[in-house]
Amino acid sequence: MGKLEIRNLSKAFPREDGSSLVVLDNISLEVQDKEFVCILGSSGCGKTTLLRMIAGLDSAESGSIVLDGEKMKGTDARVGMVFQEYSLFPWRSVIDNIAFGLEMQGMTKDDRYRLAERYLKLVNLTQFRDSYPSELSGGMRQRVAVARALALDPVLLLMDEPFGALDAQTRNMLQKELLEIWEATKKTVVFITHSVDEAVFLSDRIIVLTPRPGRICQVFPVDLSRPRDRTSPAFAQVRREVLDLINLNCSIQ
Ligand SMILES: Nc1ncnc2c1ncn2[C@@H]1O[C@H](COP(=O)(O)OP(=O)(O)OP(=O)(O)O)[C@@H](O)[C@H]1O
Numbered sequence: 001m002g003k004l005e006i007r008n009l010s011k012a013f014p015r016e017d018g019s020s021l022v023v024l025d026n027i028s029l030e031v032q033d034k035e036f037v038c039i040l041g042s043s044g045c046g047k048t049t050l051l052r053m054i055a056g057l058d059s060a061e062s063g064s065i066v067l068d069g070e071k072m073k074g075t076d077a078r079v080g081m082v083f084q085e086y087s088l089f090p091w092r093s094v095i096d097n098i099a100f101g102l103e104m105q106g107m108t109k110d111d112r113y114r115l116a117e118r119y120l121k122l123v124n125l126t127q128f129r130d131s132y133p134s135e136l137s138g139g140m141r142q143r144v145a146v147a148r149a150l151a152l153d154p155v156l157l158l159m160d161e162p163f164g165a166l167d168a169q170t171r172n173m174l175q176k177e178l179l180e181i182w183e184a185t186k187k188t189v190v191f192i193t194h195s196v197d198e199a200v201f202l203s204d205r206i207i208v209l210t211p212r213p214g215r216i217c218q219v220f221p222v223d224l225s226r227p228r229d230r231t232s233p234a235f236a237q238v239r240r241e242v243l244d245l246i247n248l249n250c251s252i253q
């Protein structure tokens, strides 16, 4: 299970002068169980805010967020999140970072290591079990963050530009790995990105937001079969169509 329903969600932040900054304006969207959705939008349009609200880290101004028929209030064990910036605990080893949430749940050391080791293997980091985040590359750190989120077995995985800071080659490799993990674990994924290429490669559906205040501008199903080949003419054509639509309707540069 993992069906997400967002209805008429809006959010504003108070400004110093007493006025308010409207960041999200009446967002409604449904994400189906096991669907991989990418949300595309320009910087500052409210993507992180939207994800934080789904994760229960920010409250909504109005509207509702429902997961599997149950209205969400605050943080929820059914939801995992991978953040935009590296967010590992520097004083914990890789295995202890992955096991963090399990430890918080009160799981015994043996049990949580057994589970964490499974996810360590899934993200291809077995050799780095006892390393510390400072000893890892950016790509490896994000793999640990993915493993940490998955270890809690969420039905919904939220990812906020997890590969945005990586070089193109590492980014492409992690996209492939993520799809393999998604095929194996079949989570519902909401993945935020700036990159049309990344969105076409990863998702079943692309949702494009307008510049702030973020509104839904376009919804674009990606009907390419998997595994996708980003050098194929079919891939290039979908990328072109998405870019044209965005330029025409959503005023994103
Ligand atoms: N806690 C906050 N208080 C006040 N304003 C905020 C807060 N969080 C975000 N904002 C503002 O809301 C707007 C949207 O921010 P958000 O981080 O959601 O954008 P984003 O789409 O994720 O951008 P980026 O692509 O650069 O990550 C920005 O103008 C930001 O300054």
Ligand SMILES: [Mg+2]
Pocket: 047, 048, 049, 084, 160
């Ligand atoms: Mg952001």
